[in-house]
Amino acid sequence: MGKEEERIAREFSENIDRMLAGKEVEISDAAGDDYRTALDFTRRLIEMRAAPRPAFRTQLKERLLARVRQAEARQGAFWGTLHNIVYSPVWRAVTATVVVVLVAVGVMWGQGVFTPSGDQGFISQPSVSDKSIATEGAPPAPSAARTPDMTAGVTMAAPETGPAMAAAPPPVTVTATAAPTVTPAPLPTPKPTPPPPAPPVTVTATATPTPVPTPTPSPTPTTPPPASAVPPPAPAPTPAPAVSFPPLDVTASTGKSAYLSGEEVTMEFFFKNTSPSTISIYPFPPQVEIMRARSAEIVRTVPAGTEDRLVSPGEVTGYTVRWDQRDNQGQQVSYGYYVIEMGSFRAQPPTASTDVRMKPAFGMQNPILILPAEGALEKSIAVSQAVVDNNVTITLERVEMSAFGLDVYAFHTPPGYYLPQGPQIPPPAMLLDARAEYSLDGGVAKETGPSAVRFLENGMQFIWRQLDPVPGSAREMVFRVIRLGEQSGVWEFRIPLQ
Amino acid sequence: MSTSAQTGKESGAVAVVFAELYEQYLPKVFRYISYRVRDTALAEDLTSSVFEKALSKMSSYRTDKASLATWLLAIARHQVIDHYRVSSKRQAVSLEEAADTPSPRTSPEEALIRKEEVQRLHVCLAELSEREQEIISLKFGAEMTNRQISGVLGLSESNVGTILYRAVGKLRDRFRE
Numbered sequence: 134m135g136k137e138e139e140r141i142a143r144e145f146s147e148n149i150d151r152m153l154a155g156k157e158v159e160i161s162d163a164a165g166d167d168y169r170t171a172l173d174f175t176r177r178l179i180e181m182r183a184a185p186r187p188a189f190r191t192q193l194k195e196r197l198l199a200r201v202r203q204a205e206a207r208q209g210a211f212w213g214t215l216h217n218i219v220y221s222p223v224w225r226a227v228t229a230t231v232v233v234v235l236v237a238v239g240v241m242w243g244q245g246v247f248t249p250s251g252d253q254g255f256i257s258q259p260s261v262s263d264k265s266i267a268t269e270g271a272p273p274a275p276s277a278a279r280t281p282d283m284t285a286g287v288t289m290a291a292p293e294t295g296p297a298m299a300a301a302p303p304p305v306t307v308t309a310t311a312a313p314t315v316t317p318a319p320l321p322t323p324k325p326t327p328p329p330p331a332p333p334v335t336v337t338a339t340a341t342p343t344p345v346p347t348p349t350p351s352p353t354p355t356t357p358p359p360a361s362a363v364p365p366p367a368p369a370p371t372p373a374p375a376v377s378f379p380p381l382d383v384t385a386s387t388g389k390s391a392y393l394s395g396e397e398v399t400m401e402f403f404f405k406n407t408s409p410s411t412i413s414i415y416p417f418p419p420q421v422e423i424m425r426a427r428s429a430e431i432v433r434t435v436p437a438g439t440e441d442r443l444v445s446p447g448e449v450t451g452y453t454v455r456w457d458q459r460d461n462q463g464q465q466v467s468y469g470y471y472v473i474e475m476g477s478f479r480a481q482p483p484t485a486s487t488d489v490r491m492k493p494a495f496g497m498q499n500p501i502l503i504l505p506a507e508g509a510l511e512k513s514i515a516v517s518q519a520v521v522d523n524n525v526t527i528t529l530e531r532v533e534m535s536a537f538g539l540d541v542y543a544f545h546t547p548p549g550y551y552l553p554q555g556p557q558i559p560p561p562a563m564l565l566d567a568r569a570e571y572s573l574d575g576g577v578a579k580e581t582g583p584s585a586v587r588f589l590e591n592g593m594q595f596i597w598r599q600l601d602p603v604p605g606s607a608r609e610m611v612f613r614v615i616r617l618g619e620q621s622g623v624w625e626f627r628i629p630l631q
Numbered sequence: 632m633s634t635s636a637q638t639g640k641e642s643g644a645v646a647v648v649f650a651e652l653y654e655q656y657l658p659k660v661f662r663y664i665s666y667r668v669r670d671t672a673l674a675e676d677l678t679s680s681v682f683e684k685a686l687s688k689m690s691s692y693r694t695d696k697a698s699l700a701t702w703l704l705a706i707a708r709h710q711v712i713d714h715y716r717v718s719s720k721r722q723a724v725s726l727e728e729a730a731d732t733p734s735p736r737t738s739p740e741e742a743l744i745r746k747e748e749v750q751r752l753h754v755c756l757a758e759l760s761e762r763e764q765e766i767i768s769l770k771f772g773a774e775m776t777n778r779q780i781s782g783v784l785g786l787s788e789s790n791v792g793t794i795l796y797r798a799v800g801k802l803r804d805r806f807r808e
Contacts, residue, residue, distance in 0.1 A: 149770060
């Protein structure tokens with residue numbers, strides 16, 4: 134039972150990973166209802182996830198990148214200075230001299246020049262030759278032979294050779310002085326270069342068994358070429374391609390976030406085939422609808438094309454729509470936020486029997502803002518008016534106006550309100566939102582859509598954000614809250630704007 | 632080929648690399664934090680802190696010890712824990728979410744339904760154990776594999792899978808009620 138549950142749980146997790154990657158889930162026949170409903174619920178969980186606001190995303194990125202550049206500029210100055218010092222002629226000369234001396238000392242040390250008996254000096258070789266000597270059945274090497282390799286200069290194995298240690302200090306100074314810049318490189322380098330010319334034969338012989346495996350990285354790349362002579366490199370028959378969902382990444386770009394009244398709006402749409410098979414998009418280009426952001430009223434429809442566009446895996450195709458800011462009746466649309474939605478289209482392999490359709494909407498993450506012709510009011514007004522209706526008091530705290538829109542803040546304390554603590558979520562009775570509408574100078578009322586809610590210590594704040602900008606000539610705003618949770622009413626506020 | 636030119640080039644390169652990392656990980660870190668704090672404004676603040684910390688600690692990051700995702704999420708976890716540690720001093724908790732950026736394709740009614748669903752989900756999530764909430768957040772928010780989650784939480788991979796499966800089941804049942 135435990136094992137079975139573990140298996141199901143593993144399969145379940147793998148399917149979640151597939152969903153998150155936009156791939157198709159694989160459900161075994163043995164999967165029960167419980168498993169299937171859990172997967173269905175997982176889909177909803179994925180749909181309900183929050184996404185960072187584009188403005189936040191951009192601002193944070195800019196801030197962090199500025200820090201990166203600042204830090205680098207400082208670091209760059211440091212490295213620049215270091216670079217200048219290191220590459221100055223004097224420093225170069227000194228460094229070169231030190232290196233030559235050190236290498237010479239190291240080589241002499243390795244060859245036993247500093248040991249008392251000169252004739253045994255050449256037996257002391259890099260570790261490779263050490264072994265070879267042993268395998269040839271040579272008599273145990275004298276102590277000098279145990280001064281192992283070129284690293285002897287560093288490892289200080291030499292002291293065993295005894296008295297002649299007047300020569301020992303050089304290696305120590307080598308490591309010390311060399312450390313900062315130059316030595317780290319020179320020290321390892323002598324190692325691969327078998328120093329003395331004497332033992333080439335032994336080296337080749339002994340090189341094979343042990344140390345050679347390390348350098349093998351270079352031989353390995355040479356192995357593939359001969360493979361051409363080798364039979365077949367497994368042709369990897371492609372499995373029947375599954376269509377991932379969504380099979381396309383559809384993106385829209387408007388280039389600018391705000392347009393002057395009457396200015397042409399350019400919208401570019403891109404379709405990237407993220408599926409392993411060729412996808413047919415029909416109709417192409419799909420219909421495009423431009424609608425008011427809050428009311429979802431369609432102002433302009435760009436009809437669909439008639440093409441059946443084939444897109445290979447990984448390929449990107451697209452098209453451009455230019456909008457003259459006129460509605461379907463040929464009139465200039467009013468200022469404010471507009472959003473784009475695409476008409477439904479089929480996106481699936483040409484031969485597929487299933488019907489995979491998509492209907493992308495780009496929402497407030499990619500809105501088109503048309504600015505008021507006379508410019509927008511940019512100011513913040515503290516309103517602080519309280520209105521009671523049906524025994525419910527709502528206070529309009531303030532309105533904030535800028536070229537990018539209008540934000541309105543209201544406040545209300547529900548009966549029995551308390552501030553939720555920690556990760557605790559307030560009870561459903563406190564999960565309210567508020568609806569409102571507003572008009573300027575007696576004009577047509579605009580809907581605000583649902584508010585965002587913020588829980589404060591003494592009550593709840595309702596915020597309507599990014600409503601259409603207020604034209605510079607507007608003199609009065611009438612803001613009406615028309616619903617609070619399930620409670621209807623009219624809480625009307627008159628706000629002088631000038 | 633002057634020094635300044637070289638420096639400029641290198642600095643640009645690092646910025647580009649960082650920008651790529653940012654684009655790749657920001658949504659994951661933000662979503663993870665959103666699951667844990669359920670407040671958009673607060674989630675944005677904490678996400679900013681995570682990336683700022685990551686930037687200042689970048690030199691101490693070791694690729695042999697953890698993947699970048701694991702490292703970043705570890706910072707994010709500590710950031711959330713620190714936040715709750717001082718939460719007694721907290722002035723406000725808010726529940727802003729989908730309504731903040733209503734999708735225009737949805738009608739106002741649909742937007743409201745969606746908002747209520749999200750709020751209900753948060754209520755249900757809060758009823759799960761701390762460990763279950765953490766795993767759900769790491770899975771759906773940070774999009775981590777069970778292996779990565781096991782690395783972050785110090786649990787075995789199979790344990791993570793089992794807890795996740797049960798947690799989603801519980802969440803589904805409570806959400807239906």
